[in-house]
Amino acid sequence: MRSLKFKQTLRGQIAGKNFRILAKLSGNKSCDRSRRTQAFFALPEALPDVLVLGGGLMAMAIALELRLRGASVSILSRDRSAAAAYAAAGMLAPQAEKLQGSMAQLCLRSRDLYPDWTAKLEALSGLETGYWASGILNPVFASEVHNHTPALTTAPADSEQTPTQWLDRSAVRQQQPGLSPEVIGGWWFPKDAQVDNRRLVAALTEALRQVGVVWHEGVTVTEIEVGQGRQVRAIATDQGRFTAAHYVLAAGAWSRQLWDLPVSPRKGQMLSVQVHNLQARDLQAQDSSSIQPLRQVLYGDHIYIVPRQDGLIVVGATLENVEFTAGNTPTGLHQLLGEAIRLYPQLQDFPLVETWWGYRPTTPDELPILGPSSLENLTLATGHHRNGILLAPITAQWVTDWILEQNADALLPDFRWDRF
Numbered sequence: 548m549r550s551l552k553f554k555q556t557l558r559g560q561i562a563g564k565n566f567r568i569l570a571k572l573s574g575n576k577s578c579d580r581s582r583r584t585q586a587f588f589a590l591p592e593a594l595p596d597v598l599v600l601g602g603g604l605m606a607m608a609i610a611l612e613l614r615l616r617g618a619s620v621s622i623l624s625r626d627r628s629a630a631a632a633y634a635a636a637g638m639l640a641p642q643a644e645k646l647q648g649s650m651a652q653l654c655l656r657s658r659d660l661y662p663d664w665t666a667k668l669e670a671l672s673g674l675e676t677g678y679w680a681s682g683i684l685n686p687v688f689a690s691e692v693h694n695h696t697p698a699l700t701t702a703p704a705d706s707e708q709t710p711t712q713w714l715d716r717s718a719v720r721q722q723q724p725g726l727s728p729e730v731i732g733g734w735w736f737p738k739d740a741q742v743d744n745r746r747l748v749a750a751l752t753e754a755l756r757q758v759g760v761v762w763h764e765g766v767t768v769t770e771i772e773v774g775q776g777r778q779v780r781a782i783a784t785d786q787g788r789f790t791a792a793h794y795v796l797a798a799g800a801w802s803r804q805l806w807d808l809p810v811s812p813r814k815g816q817m818l819s820v821q822v823h824n825l826q827a828r829d830l831q832a833q834d835s836s837s838i839q840p841l842r843q844v845l846y847g848d849h850i851y852i853v854p855r856q857d858g859l860i861v862v863g864a865t866l867e868n869v870e871f872t873a874g875n876t877p878t879g880l881h882q883l884l885g886e887a888i889r890l891y892p893q894l895q896d897f898p899l900v901e902t903w904w905g906y907r908p909t910t911p912d913e914l915p916i917l918g919p920s921s922l923e924n925l926t927l928a929t930g931h932h933r934n935g936i937l938l939a940p941i942t943a944q945w946v947t948d949w950i951l952e953q954n955a956d957a958l959l960p961d962f963r964w965d966r967f
């Protein structure tokens with residue numbers, strides 16, 4: 548692979564001249580978000596040369612941001628279908644997840660970026676991402692109150708950015724008909740949202756193609772070779788050596804196989820059902836509200852139920868510490884179905900569509916590892932555990948800020964690799 552010199556004067560060049568028109572997008576009918584009235588995207592001429600290791604959501608989001616800000620970018624990906632991005636539920640749920648401290652701040656900021664980020668992806672790709680500001684409802688069972696769990700007694704933080712509402716027994720049923728008779732109320736998080744992660748991946752893939760990111764699929768990175776002076780010298784793969792000016796490690800749950808980082812897999816099993824056995828032509832004839840009886844994500848204690856606007860319902864997820872043990876298990880699926888039917892009984896009659904599993908990249912404190920490494924030309928973006936879909940836009944922004952401008956957000960120290 549060609550090796551380019553890392554250019555020191557990026558900032559001026561990015562802000563400056565040599566923009567070329569990428570595409571005229573306003574006439575595309577497949578997605579009609581209002582922001583798509585913007586007619587042209589201007590892409591800076593290629594500047595530095597960055598190699599991203601991994602083919603999941605982090606790799607894609609970072610590659611796109613780098614490219615849009617002037618870098619020339621290539622991705623080395625062993626198997627894009629193995630990515631957790633494909634396996635996830637797509638919840639954007641900083642409040643329902645009851646996150647604390649700097650992780651809560653990071654996730655709330657990323658949630659705020661989502662509408663514009665997905666609009667940009669849709670405009671670039673011409674594909675829908677399924678971003679849906681549906682809100683998330685956290686129903687509470689009577690048994691949870693008897694157990695004195697804090698769910699009911701402690702109100703989650705309520706502010707303009709994090710509005711929260713307690714709904715009593717009758718209000719929670721107005722918000723979502725069909726809930727279990729055991730549900731005695733629920734927390735409503737109107738700003739939490741969701742995205743259809745598989746559509747998101749498709750849109751990102753197409754956007755990367757549009758902007759000229761080079762994707763090497765089926766390439767397994769075997770070693771990050773270290774040279775003199777705290778520098779990566781080259782990337783060894785099963786298909787030869789690759790070099791660049793800068794490198795990003797974004798290999799998800801497999802990251803520790805490539806670099807000494809405390810990231811390990813947490814397996815999650817998932818399944819989906821379809822509300823009705825509708826044919827495509829029926830779907831076109833109906834609006835989504837008449838197809839999908841669920842109006843928002845339901846986030847229970849051990850289960851979440853995520854409706855898509857086309858009538859699919861995604862149910863997840865187990866959380867298992869079993870390394871890379873592949874496959875769905877009867878116990879896993881039994882647990883998911885039992886909890887889901889308990890929370891939303893009518894789900895028991897919907898036809899099963901698919902079962903699958905994936906591996907969350909998890910660190911000891913369950914926070915991601917972001918930013919600089921012990922090597923000057925290696926940046927880290929891994930360990931996003933169960934919030935990687937949510938954190939994709941802010942991860943892309945921070946990593947790009949760091950690589951192109953050595954600019955670190957005030958929160959970044961809390962996510963550095965050397966906190967362990």
Ligand SMILES: Cc1cc2nc3c(=O)[nH]c(=O)nc-3n(C[C@H](O)[C@H](O)[C@H](O)COP(=O)(O)OP(=O)(O)OC[C@H]3O[C@@H](n4cnc5c(N)ncnc54)[C@H](O)[C@@H]3O)c2cc1C
Nearest residue numbers: 603604605625631632636637638768799815934935936937
């Ligand atoms: C069941 C489940 C449900 C989830 N639900 C949600 C949710 O609702 N909301 C949310 O925000 N997050 C969710 N997540 C978490 C989210 O999916 C992950 O945090 C995120 O996708 C991680 O992205 P990544 O790019 O770091 O890793 P991945 O998406 O796993 O990508 C890593 C990529 O690196 C490649 N790779 C690995 N090793 C090598 C190598 N040696 N050479 C080349 N390529 C390599 C892999 O093939 C893979 O394509 C869920 C995860 C799971 C498993």
